[in-house]
Amino acid sequence: MEPIHVLTPHQRDELTAVLGAVPGNPYRDHREFVAGVAEVHAPRFLVEVCERVRQDRLNGLSEAHVLRDCPVDPHIPDLDLDDPVADKYRKKTTFVGEAFLALIARLTRTPLMAYGSRNNGDFFTDVIAINKYSGMQTGFSDSELPFHNDRTAHWARADHIALLGMRCPQDEVIYTTFVSGRALLRCLSDEDQEILRQPYFTTSFDVFSRATNSTQRSSGAHPILEGDHSIRYLETTTTVLPDAPGEAKDALLALKNALVVAEKQRHRLRDGDLLLFANQDGLHSRDRIEILNADRAATRWLLKTYAFRDQARADSFTGRWKDGVPGLIDD
């Protein structure tokens, strides 16, 4: 994908200095940290870029954007892939990437979201391979990921995802592919869309969710299409319920065909790339195109945030916050 903006070295260095001066540790006290980011005077170029992102989303022009040469921490530690989160707590002592992601959320007016049951409630999480999930179908493995929304099976799902490239081995060709809900709908008949809007479908939780939260087993009955062009689907896992009518299976096949032919946007993340895309108004996948060194590919590390589409959407979850922390889903 063509970046919507490439930061100049001057823009990046200035922002790195400002963000590096934000006090606090987001993994110890999230609220204190984001309060610090709220005080940051955002440079004019970034305000304008984020406003363009916002307008593209509102106008339906694009649900996926890239910013290039963004601020990241001056030192990116090597994480122990047996337990990368614990190792991150130990080794990551600067929070430039985290502050940048929080600033982007602020400027695009998409409040951050997190899950109480996952990563100790952290709002800044890692897309990184954890050794024990190797080869399994979860974002915490180093494997391919078919088209999905993050947390398909969960009752609370982010509207937007942000991925910041911390370590992206450049000789390993790994793409993030995005297909928008609008593009998918263009490839589906009205009849199939109508069936896909019925709660004839179900999705089980992935292996990581089941391991970290014993109550998370299955979504229950759900439609695949929701709202204007939202989609709730995890390829190879979302399936028809046993008592669903025959046309539900036909519509599911039509969706699978639509996914093959629909227009897609692909991006190969580099260090310092920020990739923003819709989680519900589209589907995304991870495609390992050419891996030369599997061990090196497994060191790929992206910093990730989830966000609500706007304040009203965040407010609709009021009463479900863990420990009263806005954005932290009590699950």
Ligand SMILES: [Fe+2]
């Ligand atoms: Fe994902």
